[in-house]
Amino acid sequence: MDYIVSGKYPLNGKLRVYGAKNAVLPILAGSILGGVVFLKNCPRLSDVSYTLEILRRLGCRVAESGDEIIINPAPANSWRLDAGPAGEMRSSVNFLGALIGRYGRAELPMPGGCRLGSRPIDLHIKAFREMGVEVDVSGGIIYAEGQPRGTDVHLDFPSVGATENVILAAVTAKGITTLSNAAREPEIADLCNFLSAMGARIHGAGTATVRIEGVPFLRGCEYSVMPDRIVAATYMCAAVAAGGEIEIENVIRPHLEAVADALRRCGAEIYFSSYGAAVRAPRVIHSPGIVRTEVYPGFPTDCQSQLMAVMACGRESGVVVENIFESRFKIVPELRRMGAEIRCQGPTAIVRGGSLHGCELKAEDLRGGAALVIAALGAEGESRISGTDYIARGYQDLAGELRSVGARISFQ
Numbered sequence: 199m200d201y202i203v204s205g206k207y208p209l210n211g212k213l214r215v216y217g218a219k220n221a222v223l224p225i226l227a228g229s230i231l232g233g234v235v236f237l238k239n240c241p242r243l244s245d246v247s248y249t250l251e252i253l254r255r256l257g258c259r260v261a262e263s264g265d266e267i268i269i270n271p272a273p274a275n276s277w278r279l280d281a282g283p284a285g286e287m288r289s290s291v292n293f294l295g296a297l298i299g300r301y302g303r304a305e306l307p308m309p310g311g312c313r314l315g316s317r318p319i320d321l322h323i324k325a326f327r328e329m330g331v332e333v334d335v336s337g338g339i340i341y342a343e344g345q346p347r348g349t350d351v352h353l354d355f356p357s358v359g360a361t362e363n364v365i366l367a368a369v370t371a372k373g374i375t376t377l378s379n380a381a382r383e384p385e386i387a388d389l390c391n392f393l394s395a396m397g398a399r400i401h402g403a404g405t406a407t408v409r410i411e412g413v414p415f416l417r418g419c420e421y422s423v424m425p426d427r428i429v430a431a432t433y434m435c436a437a438v439a440a441g442g443e444i445e446i447e448n449v450i451r452p453h454l455e456a457v458a459d460a461l462r463r464c465g466a467e468i469y470f471s472s473y474g475a476a477v478r479a480p481r482v483i484h485s486p487g488i489v490r491t492e493v494y495p496g497f498p499t500d501c502q503s504q505l506m507a508v509m510a511c512g513r514e515s516g517v518v519v520e521n522i523f524e525s526r527f528k529i530v531p532e533l534r535r536m537g538a539e540i541r542c543q544g545p546t547a548i549v550r551g552g553s554l555h556g557c558e559l560k561a562e563d564l565r566g567g568a569a570l571v572i573a574a575l576g577a578e579g580e581s582r583i584s585g586t587d588y589i590a591r592g593y594q595d596l597a598g599e600l601r602s603v604g605a606r607i608s609f610q
């Protein structure tokens with residue numbers, strides 16, 4: 199279904215952020231490691247549905263109601279994921295660590311997901327080998343075998359997925375795993391909190407050195423997933439591009455500092471309270487200067503496209519440097535057709551805003567899709583956005599949520 203967006207209608211009102219996609223996906227993979235898991239604040243997203251389908255195919259019993267999910271992993275008896283849903287998502291790679299942790303073996307297709315570059319898994323494989331697990335990739339299938347054992351593991355780059363995978367394999371491994379140069383994204387601390395609620399012994403969760411003492415078994419638990427900082431940041435960018443003033447409930451301030459800082463430089467007023475944020479758009483969007491994507495707590499790559507869309511709605515020149523993924527400027531041709539002037543060289547884009555006008559747009563990845571909605575909200579006239587299935591991977595009814603605060607978006 200395409201989105202039809204009419205621009206220049208300011209947003210006003212309150213939005214509430216739901217549970218984080220990038221937290222719930224590894225948590226769902228980790229749910230095969232222990233007893234019955236009762237999860238609250240789960241987002242309703244296509245990537246969550248794919249992951250539940252993977253759990254069912256492994257033999258788990260899964261029940262869903264609203265934002266709650268119950269998983270009973272006891273009947274699961276398979277360490278193999280066939281292509282189907284596992285081939286659809288990058289995050290299916292989290293099952294590698296979880297299956298190794300439960301069975302000492304795993305077989306799954308090389309992961310799919312958004313096309314943001316080559317997205318290798320060499321760091322995951324190297325770490326597992328250091329933990330004593332044999333891993334081979336042939337014919338697009340990853341084969342892993344061996345009981346993981348605790349050891350010192352150093353990541354050459356703080357990859358989010360590799361950090362999660364090592365932790366998932368280490369919590370029930372024999373011995374102590376010390377993971378250095380670990381990624382520090384808040385979703386990793388959330389995974390660790392979940393595993394700790396199941397009885398795992400993890401120290402330094404959310405820091406660059408994580409120490410995991412393997413335990414023989416994990417029990418079940420009840421756990422509430424952290425709020426989605428990328429969704430909150432997307433709402434903030436939408437308000438700045440469209441104009442108006444919104445309140446966003448269920449946000450954690452430190453998770454949003456880097457984005458808030460960039461948007462303040464654009465002229466927005468942003469205030470945090472203990473449970474939410476208030477965003478007031480500027481009359482004219484200024485340049486944020488140079489914005490570089492970095493690992494947490496730096497500016498997140500998952501918000502780069504949305505910020506570029508905001509910059510395109512302004513009148514000044516700014517620079518975006520994408521340091522994490524190599525192919526994350528897919529929205530540039532779309533923004534150019536709307537009237538922005540953008541020059542790209544390698545990881546750098548120089549963005550000069552213009553009076554954007556609505557046109558036909560095509561989403562090619564999840565965050566880029568959300569960014570096109572943001573650009574369309576700030577543009578004069580009507581835009582038609584296709585490829586909105588990408589948006590549904592990471593946003594629970596983005597159009598409906600934005601409509602509830604005054605955006606003019608319909609479907610066709």
Ligand code: UD1
Pocket residue numbers: 219220221223288289315316317318319320321322323355356357358359360381383385499500522523524
């Ligand atoms: C996760 C997030 C994604 C976010 C990204 C960076 C999930 C489901 N996805 O993705 O939304 O954009 O973190 O914050 O949580 N790399 C290698 N070899 C590896 C692994 C990664 O070279 O073995 C490279 C990647 O190609 C990329 C960079 O490291 O250039 C970062 O990747 P990583 O942190 O692993 O991101 P993901 O876990 O895939």
